Amino acid sequence: MTNPSLLILPGDGIGPEVMAEVRKVIDWFGAKRDLTIDVQEGLVGGASYDAHGTPLTDETMELAQSVDAVLLGAVGGPKYDNLDFSVKPERGLLRLRKEMDLYSNLRPAQCFDALADFSSLKKDVVAGLDIMIVRELTSGIYFGEPRGIIEEGNERVGINTQRYTESEIARVARSAFELARKRGNKVCSMEKANVMESGILWRDVVTEVHQAEYPDVELSHMYADAGAMQLCRWPKQFDVIVTDNLFGDLLSDAAAMLTGSLGMLPSASLGAPMANGRPKAMYEPVHGSAPDIAGQGKANPIACILSFAMALRYSYDQGAEADRLEAAIETVLAQGARTGDLLGPEGGTPISTSEMGDAIIGALDASL
Ligand code: IPM
Numbered sequence: 001m002t003n004p005s006l007l008i009l010p011g012d013g014i015g016p017e018v019m020a021e022v023r024k025v026i027d028w029f030g031a032k033r034d035l036t037i038d039v040q041e042g043l044v045g046g047a048s049y050d051a052h053g054t055p056l057t058d059e060t061m062e063l064a065q066s067v068d069a070v071l072l073g074a075v076g077g078p079k080y081d082n083l084d085f086s087v088k089p090e091r092g093l094l095r096l097r098k099e100m101d102l103y104s105n106l107r108p109a110q111c112f113d114a115l116a117d118f119s120s121l122k123k124d125v126v127a128g129l130d131i132m133i134v135r136e137l138t139s140g141i142y143f144g145e146p147r148g149i150i151e152e153g154n155e156r157v158g159i160n161t162q163r164y165t166e167s168e169i170a171r172v173a174r175s176a177f178e179l180a181r182k183r184g185n186k187v188c189s190m191e192k193a194n195v196m197e198s199g200i201l202w203r204d205v206v207t208e209v210h211q212a213e214y215p216d217v218e219l220s221h222m223y224a225d226a227g228a229m230q231l232c233r234w235p236k237q238f239d240v241i242v243t244d245n246l247f248g249d250l251l252s253d254a255a256a257m258l259t260g261s262l263g264m265l266p267s268a269s270l271g272a273p274m275a276n277g278r279p280k281a282m283y284e285p286v287h288g289s290a291p292d293i294a295g296q297g298k299a300n301p302i303a304c305i306l307s308f309a310m311a312l313r314y315s316y317d318q319g320a321e322a323d324r325l326e327a328a329i330e331t332v333l334a335q336g337a338r339t340g341d342l343l344g345p346e347g348g349t350p351i352s353t354s355e356m357g358d359a360i361i362g363a364l365d366a367s368l
């Protein structure tokens, strides 16, 4: 039997340093759990631009298509702000999503007990929070045509197009309903059917898929602006939220911040099943490249390590080992291990990125 495979793309900013801690975890599973993963590494984003003049080479794209899963750190940074749009670091990430057809982006917003005090919301509003945002990731206004900046009369006009086909809506809706069945069995679909035709179609198709295939799941609909308000007011009313690419981008940042732990949240981007029956997949932390703290050993590696835990669960069929890794992270937090982002207003002494990684390895050892 061949080992499961993983392509690691550390990317820019804090990407490489958090990925180094994931490497320790991967090595631990190989040594202690007989779970050997064949790891290859490549460049994406600014790092790839610096080396090859493009944010993603065709070779790396091909490699990504051939492995069981991709784990990406982060892309972007001020150094690349003035690059031509077509070679900006973000284009590398968007190409991966589009060409791998990773249409379903799972973004959990979970409040860790040890961190409930850090939320900008009151503790009772967020304690125990566990919601999942399912964001459509390969269509909508991010990719719709026509797009561009054109001349019209004597001024420039910026154009982007929101476009959704029925099948694009139906497949991401199915993914949300499937997930809900394994969780709280509730889906709330968010769009702007009051002002957008694509929103009307979104609502219709989600309703049709629900009636035909998932009548056992509780479905509700909300306008996305009201949804944003409800997320801040009483987020625990939600279980799974399904929404389009742009609304999902905004709502998932808001939801992540509610938990007080942007540096803690992983994500999975899933596509159609491959020959092995598992979905095509890319995993990445929700946080960005954090150029302000890059290279200083201050970054929190937990979001990236939890992204690997999602890979264990969704790509490698190792749910029990994913549970073990998540429990190890809960343990180190309960023991008080804190990187700088996890220190409240009262301060304290932060540990470094690699000390956090080592603490997690220690908790993994203790789990045996
Ligand atoms: C995200 C990011 C990306 C997006 C950027 C980096 C292209 O904000 O993954 O949420 O807009 O999708």
Ligand code: MG
Pocket (backbone or CB within 6 Å): 249, 250, 253
């Ligand atoms: Mg975003």
